[in-house]
Amino acid sequence: MAQQEDVFKKIVSHCKEYGFVFPSSDIYDGLGAVYDYGQNGVELKNNIKQYWWQSMVLLHQNIVGIDAAIFMHPTTWKASGHVDAFNDPLIDNRDSKKRYRADVLIEDQIAKYDEKIEKEVSKARKRFGDSFDEVMFCSTNQRVLDIKAKRDALHERYAQAMNAGDLNELRQIILDEEIVCPISGTRNWTEVRQFNLMFKTEVGSTAEGASTIYLRPETAQGIFVNYLNVQKTGRMKLPFGIAQIGKAFRNEIVARQFIFRMREFEQMEMQFFVKPGTELEWFQKWKQTRMAWHQALGFGAENYRFHDHDKLAHYANAATDIEFHMPFGFKEVEGIHSRTNFDLSQHAKYSGKKIEYFDPDTNESYTPYVIETSIGVDRMFLSVMCHSFEEEQLPGGETRTVLHLPAALAPVKLAVFPLTKKDGLPEKAQEIINDLRFHFNCKYEEKDQIGKRYRRMDAIGTPYCVTVDPQTLQDNTVTLRDRDTMEQRRVNISELRGIIEDQVSITSLLKKLL
Secondary structure, three states: OHHHHHHHHHHHHHHHOOOOOEEEEEOOOOOOOOEOOOOHHHHHHHHHHHHHHHHHHHHOEEEEEEEOOOOOOOOOHHOOOOOHEEEEEEEEEEEOOOEEEHHHHHHHHHHHHHHHHHHHHHHHHHHHHHHHHHHHHHHOOOOHHHHHHHHHHHHHHHHHHHHHOHHHHHHHHHHHHHOOOOOOOOOOOOOOOOEEEEOEEEOOOOOOEEEOOOOOOOHHHHHHHHHHHHHHHHOOOEEEEEEEEEEOOOOOOOOOHHHHOOOEEEEEEEEEEEEOOOOOOOOOHHHHHHHHHHHOOOOHHEEEEEEEEOOOOOOOOOOEEEEEEOOOOOEEEEHHHHHHHHHHHHHHHHHHOOOOOOEEOOOOOOOEEEEEEEEEHHHHHHHHHHHHHHEOOOOOOOEEEEEOOOOOOOOOOOEEEEEEOOOOOHHHHHHHHHHOOOOOOEEOOOOOOOOHHHHHHHOOOOOOEEEEEEEHHHHEEEEEOOOOOOOOOEEEEEHHHHHHHHHHHHHHHHHHHH
């Protein structure tokens, strides 16, 4: 685990050093849990957003997009339940004066039991080799059975406490499990309290006439309040979806793990409106569709898993998370929820407007049910960085730091190097860039020796590098280098676009989804 923590620290450091992510207001020592995306980070982030957007609106004729405002009428958040129920259970350690989410402390404890089981399985796997039967071992080994019994009992107790909203029981679980503060190492805990996560601000020209509004804590409500606008103007027939990418804001008291949990973050959400009674079928379909989207990046199916919710939100009848294997464990990247007709019904009730769908096939009006897919752009960015980062040992004892980014997501697709700064080589290199920059992002580099330039491009994940040398001026060929294999080959300049474009386009990813 410590080794994984070291890797994560290196990734955070790498993000700053190579222009991916900076602490916000860095010259003023930063602002807690707020980050800025640098010149390479914004390109990677935009590519992730483009991959998501096109997979939704290009590949589905019944999904359209909107861009709703961050500020919304304050009654929106009353209707959605956020004013009364958007809370985290928080607990303080009296010795360290640090505050934690009670549910996260308990979930981390459950994860520790899982790690203990995995450790026992790993030891047995080494001992028995090819003849090892994991299922048989887990069902017969007394030590594994004892750990699993403790884990399952804790899990059951935690689920019941969360569903009942029992704050005293959450504290009691923390005491009974002897969970200590990671800073002080003590169990001197306060009571558990609820804390609302919405940021408030004021709108109006004078202090006396100002009214309180909120920065949206999610992007979904902007879709729900526009349901009728989109359905009518787009003449949409059920089932159909509305997609949106946008900023959201949560006053996270326990923000941690770099960009995994931030106070200002970005979401990619799609709300899919369906006929009541068909929602669970669509829930299953969207689970598979979204998992396929993640796995098309080639990070390996073993790094993903579904995690069904123990505690369903009061409006949901099914919910699951897609979790990705980060250096700090399996963590949620995307949520898929069957939200029933709660949202549209609530907005109809609070606004006094009729929000229904007239079904021409059955001649009846009803409130549609909703399947939600909601993915954090920043968490997705982090999962891509974590999986791509490698300190690779090369023959001869040298090490290179390389980002094995999916080529379609890489900030720079092609770097072009003149071997020297003279003899017309820079001009020829620039000519190549001028031709190709309309098709994908290219970068010109002439500083330092070629080896150092390759290393810089490896570190930002550039999939292809081209070197222009004296032979180029004679026969119009260049050396094309592959980031992952480091193999080099001579190719004609006229072939470059054909070789590279298919590999680096978002289309190459989208084709895997069909």
